[in-house]
Amino acid sequence: MAEHVVVVGAGYAGLAAAKLAARWTGSRVTLVNERDRFVERVRLHELAAGxxxxDLPLRDLLAGSGVELVVDRVTGIDLAAREVRLTGGALGYDRLVYALGSHADPGVPGAAGHAHSVSTLEDAERLAAALAGARAVAVVGGGLTGIEAAAELAEARPDLAVALVTGGGFGEALSVKGRRHVRRVFDRLGVTVHDGAGVTAVDADGVALGTGGRVAADAVVWAAGFAVPDLARAAGLAVDAAGRVLVDHTLTSVSHPDVLAIGDAAVIRRRDGLELRMACATGLPTAQKAVRALARRRRGAEPGPLDFRYVNQCVSLGRRDGLIQFVDADDRPREFVLTGRLAARYKELVVRGTVLVERYPAIPAG
Structure with missing residues (x-):
């Protein structure tokens, strides 16, 4: 009887892993996801802006792959019984691929009740509704998610006063040229930047700053960090302090060899010890690596270490501008960037290409 592989989570990493497992290992594969649609998470700031x-039904993306889709929510994992618990029952497995991803981490008082995010489809839809009658919005977080959200909202809604608030320096992950371009775009779009001003609380009227001031807002977008579900820790998998699964160079759990973990849900390191950041750009290649390692072991071969090199960071700045920040292999910014409409087209091609890889996941993803 063929081994039963269950993949939980149909994001960028999980969907690709399920299709590759069916293709490369000959296993019976079941993919579990709480909704029947694939969500382009890297576009959710666009959805929030209107x-x-x-529409990407999972059944269409899975057509012809042999993967069975179960639309249900995972409520727990019984590692001893090798079962995934769902709201509608339980599903047994021989091997589990854990790919439940990440979500926004509202880490200050009031953020959970008053802030919105762009980390899930439902979050982005609620934000869009909250912005319908808003006159001012504060985006908290100076990373790429916050920068993209602020620019998108400012371009789509010229009537909206947009402020970006960050505890660190503005665009710290970017090169000098990259930061200058984003600042020019923000100036053109009218986005106000409050850097070096950590948020200490969120309420219905905006955010309180550690400097003692306030930024008034009818809606707050929280883009200041991500967390993972607590299911792995609760199940008894070895995890780090944040609850991400600890894996070896083949993306196999260090505590349970019948579990693989990929994408944002895992602590993934290259052979030199560099930890990969949470991103779609790392999720797809690690899914390929995990399933390829599984297939090699099936043939009696020993998988090699993860070999991953960063190339660039793609940042949308509305629909007509962007920034392609080229980086070295270790993700450090270089003083080489693409900007403007060319960068916007480049980013759009990358995002569309991501869905192409989901349809044909054997295409190299990085």
């Missing part, structure tokens, strides 16, 4: 996204 743009409609493509």
């Amino acid at each position: 743009r409609r996204l493509r």
Whole structure:
């Protein structure tokens, strides 16, 4: 009887892993996801700004792959019994691929009740509704998610006063040229930047700053960090302090060899010890690596270490501008960037290409 592989989570990493497992290992594969649609998470700031996204039914993306889709929510994992607990029952497995991803981490008082995010489809839809009658919005977080959200909202809604608030320096992950371009775009779009001003609380009227001031807002977007579900820790998998699964160079759990963990849900390191950041750009290649390692072991071969090199960071700045920040292999910014409409087209091609890889996941993803 063929081994039963269950993949939980149909994000960028999980969907690709399920299709590759069916293709490369000959296993019976079941994919579990709480909704029947694939969500382009990297576009959710566009949805929040009022743009409609493509409808991508999972059954269409899985057509011809042999993967069985179960639409249900995972409530727990019984590692001893090798069962995934769902709201509608339980599902047994021989091997589990854990790919439940991450979500926004509202880490200050009031953020959970008053802030919105762009980390899930439902979050982005609620934010869009909250912005319908808003006159001012504060985006908390100076990373790429916050920068993209602030620019998108400012371009789509010229009537909206947009402020970006960050505890660190503005655009710290970017090169000098990259930061200058983003600042020019923000100036053109009218986005106000409050850097070096950590948020200490969120309420219905905006955010309180550690410097003692306030930024008034009708809506707050929280883009200041991500967390993972507590299911792995609760199940008894070895995890780090944040609850991400600890894995070896083949993406196999260090505590349970019948479990693989990929994407944002895992602590993934290259052979030199560099930890990969949470991103779609790392999720797809690690899914390929995990399933390829599984297939090699099936053939009696020993998988090699993860070999991953960063190339660039793609940042949308509305629909007509962008920044392609080229980086070295270790993700350090270089003083080489693409900007403007060319960068916007580049980013759009990358995002569309990501869905192409989900349809044909054997295409190299990085």
